[in-house]
Amino acid sequence: MKKLQLQRYNAGQRSNHWAVVTCFVLAAASGFALFHPALFWLTALVGGPQWARILHPYLGIAMFVLFLGMFFMFVSANRWRKEDSEWLASAGDVVSKGNQAQLPQNVGKYNGGQKIVFWLFTSCLVVLLATGLLFWQAWFASSVPIGLQRVAVLLHAVAAFVLVLGFIVHVYAALWVKGTLHAMVRGTVSGGWAKHHHPQWYREQMQGQAATKVPRK
Numbered sequence: 001m002k003k004l005q006l007q008r009y010n011a012g013q014r015s016n017h018w019a020v021v022t023c024f025v026l027a028a029a030s031g032f033a034l035f036h037p038a039l040f041w042l043t044a045l046v047g048g049p050q051w052a053r054i055l056h057p058y059l060g061i062a063m064f065v066l067f068l069g070m071f072f073m074f075v076s077a078n079r080w081r082k083e084d085s086e087w088l089a090s091a092g093d094v095v096s097k098g099n100q101a102q103l104p105q106n107v108g109k110y111n112g113g114q115k116i117v118f119w120l121f122t123s124c125l126v127v128l129l130a131t132g133l134l135f136w137q138a139w140f141a142s143s144v145p146i147g148l149q150r151v152a153v154l155l156h157a158v159a160a161f162v163l164v165l166g167f168i169v170h171v172y173a174a175l176w177v178k179g180t181l182h183a184m185v186r187g188t189v190s191g192g193w194a195k196h197h198h199p200q201w202y203r204e205q206m207q208g209q210a211a212t213k214v215p216r217k
Contacts, residue, residue: 004191006205008109008183016070017184023063024167030056031160057136064129071122077109078119083200084112109201113173120166127159 009017026045030052033042043052083106090104091113110118134152135141141149174180179193194202 005188006191006194006202007187008189008194009187011187013070013073014184014187016066016073020063020066020070023059023066027056027059027063028160028164028167030059035157057132057138060128060132064125067121067125074110074118078115080112080115081108083107084115087112105199107198107200108204109198111198117166117170117173121163124159124163124166128156128163131156131159 029042029045032039033049033052034056040049043049046052046055083104086104087107131152133140134144135149135156144152174184177197179189179197183189191202194205
């Protein structure tokens with residue numbers, strides 16, 4: 001008997017996600033290469049030091065624009081609700097017991113941890129864009145006071161560091177929770193996975209399927 005499969009992401013959402021990931025990796029590599037001499041070897045990933053300096057700001061803007069599309073696609077499902085606080089209260093049990101943890105039964109499409117990562121990414125990208133523009137030598141830096149540029153560089157570095165840490169947590173969680181990566185590659189999850197990790201979303205999906213099967217009079 002074929003296992004129940006539920007669509008979690010459509011093709012457009014998955015393409016958008018991986019485009020953001022690609023821009024992020026290249027922007028992070030070029031940015032770290034410019035940040036410290038010990039990481040200069042990362043310039044090879046974008047064609048050398050000159051290309052790293054030229055491409056980094058454009059990669060950042062492309063990442064922001066692509067993420068903006070993702071933001072509007074997923075923001076409604078990432079609004080904070082009281083059940084997310086309940087999930088956070090059980091986060092220790094989730095970490096210690098993994099798939100055997102007894103999760104709250106009112107978790108929607110995203111749990112509290114996923115929503116924190118979503119809003120962390122959003123805030124960091126806004127800071128990176130705003131500060132990056134202030135010291136972009138080719139276009140805006142000439143009209144920005146040097147003191148403000150220095151503050152912008154510091155905030156830019158902090159936001160980038162926090163964003164990379166959030167990205168590492170995001171990747172680790174996707175690998176740790178079996179079936180999550182499959183959702184972003186193939187777009188579907190099993191009914192058992194959805195029922196265990198996102199029971200409220202599972203019920204909504206099942207109700208939607210049942211409604212479409214009701215014969216019209």
